[in-house]
Structure formats: structure tokens, C-alpha cells
Amino acid sequence: MKGATSLSWRGFRNVEFLVTSAYASLSDCSIVEHDPIFGAIWIWRWVGSERVRILLWKIIVKALITNDARLSRHMTMDASCLRCGTDIESVDHVFRTCPISRVVWYLLLPTSKHYTICSYKNQVESLARIGRLLYLGLVRDYTKSASEVGLLG
Structure with missing residues (x-):
């Protein structure tokens, strides 16, 4: 026609x-x-633990419930961090800027990488690095517990 x-x-x-x-x-x-949401598709292609992928997805789509998110939803009256009590508990605070999180990163990372994880401006790069480290930590913990019960030689 x-x-x-x-x-x-x-x-x-x-x-x-x-x-x-x-x-x-x-x-x-x-x-x-x-x-x-579309920018986070790399998470599902990432070779790593499903638990870590879901955690990273929740962080990127802002579905991880922190005290900051709970306050905005009127689920709490106090948005401060339960671990340190000095700052608002946001995703960034929980994983990077909380003094307790920094101690964990200092214990997990070689000395040359300390500054890197806590100072990333690009959140996606930071999340990818955090995901890799969480995965390595989970693998290490699994290997340790499996060898303790005799599953690994």
C-alpha cells in the first residue's frame, strides 16, 4: 500500500x-x-559467586537496605551506622568509608592497594573491585572450612 x-x-x-x-x-x-539497571549488566557476566553478584546488583539498583534507606522509608528514626555510630549508614559508608570497613579492607588488601579501594571516584570500578575481593574472601573461607572437615586434600 x-x-x-x-x-x-x-x-x-x-x-x-x-x-x-x-x-x-x-x-x-x-x-x-x-x-x-542497564549499566549493571556486567554483573551477571562476571564469573564469581552468585551471592556476590546479587549483593552487587542490590547495591547498584539501590535495593540494599541501609539505615539511610530505612530513614527515607520511615522505618527508623536514626540513620547512623550501627557499627561505628559516627556517620550516616549509606552503601558507600558500609563498604568503604566506615572505620570498621576500612580495617577489613586493610586486612584483605596488600599495602599498595589500601588507598585504591577507599578512594575510588568511579563507583562501578569500586564495586567490581569489591566484588572480586568478596568472592576471593568467600572462596578462601570455603576452602578453609572444607579442608577443616576433610573435603579437600
């Missing part, structure tokens, strides 16, 4: 709409980098 209005998909080579072509099209957009 000449002159009729029609819809077509220009997301890929052919005009047929496929979810994969829409995803590929979105992956190339710069908006994906700024959207926390």
Missing part, C-alpha cells in the same frame, strides 16, 4: 523486531552507561 503509515524497526540490519536486536541497540547507547 503506497503512502500508508507503517512501523518498522531500524535497530538492526533487517526490519524485523527481535529482543536481541533491541538489546544490542540499547547496549550501544550512551544512556545505558548512566542507567543503573
Whole structure:
């Protein structure tokens, strides 16, 4: 029908709409980098513990419940950190800036990396590094407990 209005998909080579072509099209957009949900797809490709992937996902999509989030939802009257009591308990505080978290990072990381984890400006890079460290810690703990009960030689 000449002159009729029609819809077509220009997301890929052919005009047929496929979810994969829409995803590929979105992956190339710069908006994906700024959207926390689409920008966090790397988490599911990351080779590591499922528990750590879920934790990282919750951090990125702001679903991890901290006292700061609880206060905004009227679930508490005090947003201060339960561990140190000196600052508001936000995700950043829990994993990087809390004095107790810093001690954990100092114990886990070689001396040359101490400054790096606690001073990242790029939150995604920081989360990736934290995820790798959490994974290594979980593997170390599993290996230690498995060898104690005789599962590993």
C-alpha cells in the first residue's frame, strides 16, 4: 500500500523486531552507561559467586537496605551506622568509608592497594573491585572450612 503509515524497526540490519536486536541497540547507547539497571549488566557476566553478584546488583539498583534507606522509608528514626555510630549508614559508608570497613579492607588488601579501594571516584570500578575481593574472601573461607572437615586434600 503506497503512502500508508507503517512501523518498522531500524535497530538492526533487517526490519524485523527481535529482543536481541533491541538489546544490542540499547547496549550501544550512551544512556545505558548512566542507567543503573542497564549499566549493571556486567554483573551477571562476571564469573564469581552468585551471592556476590546479587549483593552487587542490590547495591547498584539501590535495593540494599541501609539505615539511610530505612530513614527515607520511615522505618527508623536514626540513620547512623550501627557499627561505628559516627556517620550516616549509606552503601558507600558500609563498604568503604566506615572505620570498621576500612580495617577489613586493610586486612584483605596488600599495602599498595589500601588507598585504591577507599578512594575510588568511579563507583562501578569500586564495586567490581569489591566484588572480586568478596568472592576471593568467600572462596578462601570455603576452602578453609572444607579442608577443616576433610573435603579437600
